[in-house]
Structures are given as structure tokens and as C-alpha cells.
Amino acid sequence: xxxINQILSWIxxxxxxxxxxxxLTVCSVCAALVLSVFLALGKISRFQxxxxxxxxxxxxxxxxxxxxxxxxxxxTLPMLVPALTINSRFLAAFVAFSLNVAAYLAExxxxxxxxxxxxxxxAGKSLGLSYGQAMRLVIIPQAYKRMIPPICNxxxxxxKDTSLVSIIALTDLTFQTKIIAANKASxxxxxxxxxxxxxxxxxxxxxxxxxxKKLSVYE
Amino acid sequence: MPIxxxxxxxxxxxxxxxLKDVSLSVEQGEVVVILGPSGAGKSTYLRSLNELETITxxxxxxxxxxxDERRGGHSLxxxxxxxxxxxLLRMGMVFQRFNLxxxxxxxxxxxxxxxxxxxxxxxxxxxxALDLLNKVGLADKADEYPARLSGxxxxxxxxxxxxxxxxxxxxxxxxxxxxxxxxxxxVLTVMKDLAQSGITMLVVTxxxxxxxxxxxxVVFMCDGTISEESSPDEFFTNPQNPRARQFLNSIL
Numbered sequence: 001x002x003x004i005n006q007i008l009s010w011i012x013x014x015x016x017x018x019x020x021x022x023x024l025t026v027c028s029v030c031a032a033l034v035l036s037v038f039l040a041l042g043k044i045s046r047f048q049x050x051x052x053x054x055x056x057x058x059x060x061x062x063x064x065x066x067x068x069x070x071x072x073x074x075x076t077l078p079m080l081v082p083a084l085t086i087n088s089r090f091l092a093a094f095v096a097f098s099l100n101v102a103a104y105l106a107e108x109x110x111x112x113x114x115x116x117x118x119x120x121x122x123a124g125k126s127l128g129l130s131y132g133q134a135m136r137l138v139i140i141p142q143a144y145k146r147m148i149p150p151i152c153n154x155x156x157x158x159x160k161d162t163s164l165v166s167i168i169a170l171t172d173l174t175f176q177t178k179i180i181a182a183n184k185a186s187x188x189x190x191x192x193x194x195x196x197x198x199x200x201x202x203x204x205x206x207x208x209x210x211x212x213k214k215l216s217v218y219e
Numbered sequence: 220m221p222i223x224x225x226x227x228x229x230x231x232x233x234x235x236x237x238l239k240d241v242s243l244s245v246e247q248g249e250v251v252v253i254l255g256p257s258g259a260g261k262s263t264y265l266r267s268l269n270e271l272e273t274i275t276x277x278x279x280x281x282x283x284x285x286x287d288e289r290r291g292g293h294s295l296x297x298x299x300x301x302x303x304x305x306x307l308l309r310m311g312m313v314f315q316r317f318n319l320x321x322x323x324x325x326x327x328x329x330x331x332x333x334x335x336x337x338x339x340x341x342x343x344x345x346x347x348a349l350d351l352l353n354k355v356g357l358a359d360k361a362d363e364y365p366a367r368l369s370g371x372x373x374x375x376x377x378x379x380x381x382x383x384x385x386x387x388x389x390x391x392x393x394x395x396x397x398x399x400x401x402x403x404x405x406v407l408t409v410m411k412d413l414a415q416s417g418i419t420m421l422v423v424t425x426x427x428x429x430x431x432x433x434x435x436x437v438v439f440m441c442d443g444t445i446s447e448e449s450s451p452d453e454f455f456t457n458p459q460n461p462r463a464r465q466f467l468n469s470i471l
Contacts, residue, residue, distance in 0.1 A: 122271050123318035123377075127332035127384060128308045130300070137335060141322050 007192050010180050014189075017176030018196055024090065024172065025159045028097035032105050033151075035098065039106035040113060041135070054106070061103035067164050070096040074168050089170040093162070101158055108150045112143040145215040152208035156201050173197070220283050222247040222388060222419050223268065228277035230263055237263045238274070239443040247387070250420045252430040252451075255440035256466055261423040262315075264440070265392050268421070269310045270303075281306050282387065308336075311381030315393040317373040319365040325352060325376045326361040329383045336384070344383075351379035355409050371402030375409055382413075389413065391422040427470065431455055439463045 042054030061069065074092040078085035086092040116139050124134030166175035177193040180186075221244035230238040237260045245251050253261045266272040268279060270287065278288045286306045288295045298306075319328050329348035333339040339347075352358050355375040365373050374394055381389060391410065395403045407429050414420055414433040424430065430437055430451055437454040439447040439462075447460040458464045 117318070119314060119316055119318035120320065123312075123314065123320070125271065126269055126307075126310075126312040127380070128304050128336040129332060130304075133335055137331060138320055142320075 003188060006184075006186065007188055010184075010189055011192060013180065014173060014176055014192055014196060017171050017173045018200070020090070020171060021159070021162050021173040022200065024093055024097065024162050024165065024170075025155070027094055028101055028162075029105075029155055029158055031094070031098040032101035035102040036105035036109055039102060040109035043106065043110050044113060058103045058106055061100050062107075066096070066100050066161060067167065069100055070164060070168060072096075073099075089165070089168050092168065093165040093170055097158065097162065101154065104154055105151065108147055108154065109143070112146040112150075113139055115146055116142050145212065148208055148212045148215065152204060155204050155208070159200055159204065160197065221245055221280075222249075222282055223421065224278075224280040224283075225264075225268070226278040226280075228264065228267060228279070229275045230260070230267060230272060231275050237443055238267070240277070241440075241443070241445055243438065243445060243448075245388075245419060245421060247419055248417045249435045250414045250433055251422070251436045251438055252434040253421065253423045253438045253440055254425075254427075254430060254454075254466070259440040260443040261440050262392050265312075265390050265421060265423050268390060269307055269312055271312075281309055304336075308384055309386055310388045310390055311384055311386035312390045313374070313378050313381055313392065313394045315396050317365070317370070317377045317397070319373050319377055319380070321365050324362050324364055325357065325368065325379075328365070328376055329380045332380070333383050347383060348379070351382055352376070354382075354412075355379050356405070369402055370398045371405045374398065374406045378406075378409055378413070386418075388419045388421065391420065391424065393423050393425070395424065395426055425470070427455070439466070441466070 039054045039057060042050045043058065045051050045054075070093065073086065073096045074089070086095065113135075120138050120142070121134050124138045125131075129137065162172055163174035165172050166178060169175065171179075173193060173196060177189050180189045223243070223245040225244075226242050228238050228241040229236070241260070241264055243251075253264070255261050263272055267274050268281075273292075274287060274289055275292050276289050279286045284306050285296055286298075286303070319325075320331065323331060326345060326348040329351055330341070330344040333344045333347065334341055349358065349361055352361055355378055357372055357375055357379075360368060360372060360376070365376070368376065378389075378394075394410065395406050398406065403426070407426060410420075410422070410429065411433050422429070422434075434451045437447075437449060437451050438445055439454065439458070439460060441460075441462045447454065447458060447463045449459070454463070455467065458467055
């Protein structure tokens, strides 16, 4: 009983920190989604410089550890370019995660767009649609549905990857858990912390499942 | 003045020459059927006309207007995107695999281009779409998604969709090849009605019955060239070209 009471007493401060984790995840993925659409369209563009640029971006952010990108933005960048100093830990983490996740999402979106039958673009063109119109009205609406499972996957990964921010002392769920474990000298705190991560993951999975079903009406 | 004129059309995919100096003129209102063995370049020729394939060299005139002229792959024509679209919109296309937009209902498929390309009001576009669906015998399927339609019904929606842009020319790229045999008839009926309406048609098909009944002229393509051009009667009873004779023997 003692252990249970002890665990319950930690819940408020853990939930407080959960807010940071959740906010960081949702904000980063949303910003990354916007950026990744441009990256994906850039990468499949037939305009070579644009395609190369998008390719280089994706190569860099997928090719280096997220942890180092976080360090780089929070510590290194201010040394190189003082104007780009980000004082807020949350903001620095948000920028690092958005930039990183965008690279992964861009590949998901590109693959979804390219998986749509070529005949769809041809039909669009034969009806006088411009490339942009065909993308917007024909291709991307069909690609949405195929993006959802991998984007959900990415969402869950980001949720857990946010635990890396404890390294720049941002008080997310993982950092708070470590503080409690150290202060109270009890490793029991990992149990409620992991349960909270699981509940959040379950929540995202349910939301994305619903979204996928809603988008399959035409099949 | 011919409504379609191609002069010395050549198209290569790398080393492979698919079209070799194909010259053909089609008059307004004519129904021309292109026959030939597979790999003859029939579909490539059709797709070159509305720029789904880019020709390597030659000249394409639509309604007397130069759409493309190339030498060694380089274009000699400078058209603004608007001018190009204007010319391309004179042609409607029907594909072997229908290519309906699966996330749109039958009516929405038909309305999409009129609303977004021509800027027609939604209500009016829907009215026209229902009219067209009625014409192809699918008045009751307006709000069905393509997945709920049979292949024959899908192809008829696709024909209606192309007609919605009011083209002067309809290009058919093996419109019945992907259909179950019992569904071919409905599509051919729609095409025959269309042929009677006076629209110019260029049809790549293996339906000899359609060629015999509806065509004004039969063009036989083989190895990337046109090897025979004649009336359907002449072509089916007395083909001149040995390859055409061989082709007819193999399918009859």
C-alpha cells in the first residue's frame, strides 16, 4: 500500500511534465507536416535545383542523430550566428524536432504521392488541369489515406523521442521522472511514467484509426 | 483544313524507335480507327497528340494551330501555358483503364474540370454532368463512387467526363480492352452514338465490329509506321499490305 500511495503522490508533477511532452510532440509534428509537404513536392519536382535542395535537406536531417541536432541548435548555433540564439529550451526543442521530423514526413508524403497511379495525373492533364491543380484536386486527396498509417507511426516515435529533450534540461515527462527518481531515491517512478506514455500512444492510435476510416468512404 | 494533322512524327524511348515518320490528317467529323498488332505504336501516337508523350521530332497541328514542332527532341514552338491548354482542350481522351478519380463520385468526376478549368458555377456544372450521365445511360449513378460501378459503367462515366469539356476531338485509347466481354457492348453503343453526333474521333481499338460499322477510315499501323489507310470495307475485304492481311487472318 505504501508503494501505491507513493506512486500516486508523484502523479500530479508527472502529469504537469506530460503537458510539455504532449505540446512539444503535437506542435513539432504539425509544423513538420507543413514543411514536409513543400519538401516532398520539391523532391519530386522536375526542376533540378529544387529537387536537389530538398534531397540534401532530407539527407542531412535523416543522416545525423536527432540528439546532436538538438545540441547544435541549442548550443552551437548561438556561437556561430548570435542572431539565431534561442533562449527558450522549449522553443529550441520545437525547432530541432520540427526540422528533423519534416525530413521523415517528407519521405512518407513523397512515397504516398508517387504510389498514386500515373493514369490519375494523365487524366487530370487531359482534362486541362495544370500540374498544381492535378496535385491539389486529384493526387494529394488520394494520397492522404495512404499517408495516415506511417504518419501515425511517426507521431508515436516523436512522442517517445521527445524524451531526448531532458538533455537540454527541458522538464518533459522523462526529465521529471528522472528528477523524482533521484530525489526520492526510488525507481518505482518509472512505472507510472511508462503508463502515461502508453496512454498517450493509445490515444494517438485511436485518433489516427478514426481518421483513416473516415477517409476510406469512397472505397 | 484537317482538324488533326501530324507530319513526320517520330518518337523514341532511348534506342527504341516507337514512331517512325507518322503522317496523318483527320478531317473534322471523321471517325478514324487505328488498328494494328500490339507494339505498333498506336497508343503512343494517340498519346503524342495531347502531349502525354513528347515527340522526338515532327509536327502536330490541331485545328490548324501548331501545337508542337520538334527537331531532335528540341521544341521549335513557343506557346504560353494558356495557349497550349487552349489547343489541348480541343481534345478529350478516354483511357484503357478509365482513370476515373476514385475519391470523387461519378458526377463530381465530370464536374471537376468544368468547375476548375473553365470556372463554371458548381450548380450549372452538376446540371451538365447529369445531362451527360443521362446520355451515357447512367442517370441513376450520379452519386456513386467509381469503386461501386462496373468497368463498363466506369468507362461510360469517363467518356462523359471527357465530353464535359466540350472537345471537338475525342481520342480513345483501347477503351474496351480492360472490360469483361459482356460489358463491351454498352461502351461501344455510346461510342457509336457519339460517332453519329459529328464529333471527330480517333480510336485505337481491337474491336473489329466497331471499325467496320462506325469508322469512316481505317488506319493500319505496324512497326511504328502507317502501312495502310483505307475505307473499312476495302480494309476488311481486300487489304493491300501483307502485314495487314496477316493481322486480319490472325484475329478472324
